[in-house]
Amino acid sequence: MENLRSIPTRLKNLIGPIAWFLLLGSSVVLADPPALVSATLANAPMGAADRCGYTRESINDDESKVERFDPSSADAPWTLLSVNGRPPGAAVLERYADRAEDRLDRQHPLEFDLASQVEPGTWALVSENEDEAVFSFRLRLDPDENLDVRLLDKISSTFTLDKQRLQTKRVLIESTGAASVAPMVRITQYRREYLFVWSDAVDAAALSERTTRRRGKAPFKSLNQDKRRVYKDYECVVYAQELPDEMPIEN
8 A cells, every 4th residue: 555654654564565465265276377367468568668658647535636757758757737626836846846756666557567466376267258257366475574364364356357359457456354454453444446448559458547445443543545546648659679670551
């Protein structure tokens, strides 16, 4: 989870990792990974983050912000376009510039890498029809995290793919019940959803939206949070070496 700076460090370290625990479910475990999953993940955009710009809209509870990322602007790749639906004033832009380094750690939406996060041998088919398939899986556990294994029974995770295009459609991670993650710290609900749509600029399904909903309590503090990120208007530079040696001649 992000933006837990207001929570004491000890609580932050305990609460944050709960998002990455999930329930395998009762389906039969399949090959690692299933052929449909392998083909779909292989179609994810590769090497696009260094050359693809995009617009990022952030909604945190009742506040909104729209920014534009341009990878060709190495000194200042981020531009603030609006805050709460209005053009930013001079003071807001100055504060935004002062926090430029904070944005360097943001993960590019085209760098979403599910394959590296899945625990081997945990894929299971949940449902399938002519157009799509849904698989459950377990995220790879971080060996450096000291967490209660009972939390594994409180999280579910699924991956939905488009069978016709072999493209990612949805990743959903959500709690199936309340969980105590520390003394007097309780998460009653957690849900994170990733949605993907086809992008002509990327020639693949690109991350279009990420929503997070958290409900919980800590001593003297509510942990409730609603966050939404919308990614759109992808624009990608095509390098010369990617073009064919001879372009076809149209009659």
